[in-house]
Amino acid sequence: MTRFFHGAATSTGRVRRVNEDSYLVLPPLFAVADGMGGHDAGEVASAVAVGVLERYARSGPLSVDAVLTALDEANRAVIGNAEAVRMGTTVTGLASLVTPAGSQLMVFNVGDSRVYRLADDHFGQLTVDHSEVQELVLAGAITPEQARTHPRRNIVTRALGSDYVVRPDHWLLPPLPGDRYLICSDGLTGELTDEEILPLLRAGDQQQAAEALVAAADEAGGHDNTTVIVVDVIG
Numbered sequence: 001m002t003r004f005f006h007g008a009a010t011s012t013g014r015v016r017r018v019n020e021d022s023y024l025v026l027p028p029l030f031a032v033a034d035g036m037g038g039h040d041a042g043e044v045a046s047a048v049a050v051g052v053l054e055r056y057a058r059s060g061p062l063s064v065d066a067v068l069t070a071l072d073e074a075n076r077a078v079i080g081n082a083e084a085v086r087m088g089t090t091v092t093g094l095a096s097l098v099t100p101a102g103s104q105l106m107v108f109n110v111g112d113s114r115v116y117r118l119a120d121d122h123f124g125q126l127t128v129d130h131s132e133v134q135e136l137v138l139a140g141a142i143t144p145e146q147a148r149t150h151p152r153r154n155i156v157t158r159a160l161g162s163d164y165v166v167r168p169d170h171w172l173l174p175p176l177p178g179d180r181y182l183i184c185s186d187g188l189t190g191e192l193t194d195e196e197i198l199p200l201l202r203a204g205d206q207q208q209a210a211e212a213l214v215a216a217a218d219e220a221g222g223h224d225n226t227t228v229i230v231v232d233v234i235g
């Protein structure tokens with residue numbers, strides 16, 4: 001079984017009244033959910049989704065199927081929640097799997113929260129945003145830098161709670177000791193470029209890095225809620 005050290009931090013930011021992000025730090029599962037919807041419904045949506053994932057994290061060793069089932073169940077739980085008619089949430093994260101082939105890491109994503117990996121000197125985004133601006137970037141219509149300030153940057157094209165069929169992306173990776181994973185809501189990446197994130201992610205232990213990143217997002221404007229989980233693979 002892969003072991004981890006982890007840290008986490010979240011902030012409402014400087015503009016929003018409520019923190020609609022939720023997160024889960026419960027090995028073998030780490031996840032960030034960014035809720036959306038009027039009248040604080042987003043707060044409910046992200047908490048409902050994370051609550052379902054928490055149940056699966058406590059249920060024992062995870063498989064790809066178990067994580068996909070958890071995401072499907074989380075989707076139905078958000079749709080079925082009676083507290084608001086229109087609400088949804090992103091969800092992204094990292095699961096440690098026990099497979100016949102040995103230990104594996106599964107990165108999963110629905111929406112525009114992100115997972116990054118820092119391995120030796122290579123730092124990069126693993127997930128692909130499900131957002132209108134990502135479609136425009138792929139089409140070559142705008143640059144990633146323009147996407148960060150584009151007026152439609154907050155429009156997600158996939159989320160839990162919008163459709164009975166949820167289509168999560170997932171990737172399988174080897175658990176390499178020394179690798180550091182960053183799981184974050186768009187409050188971080190809306191304020192900071194990847195180049196600005198890297199030195200803060202690299203400095204200090206997991207908790208120090210998580211707190212420094214959230215503080216930097218607030219410092220840069222704090223227009224949105226920001227949540228950061230930092231996970232180190234130990235062995």
Ligand code: MN
Pocket residue numbers: 034185186187224225
């Ligand atoms: Mn957000």
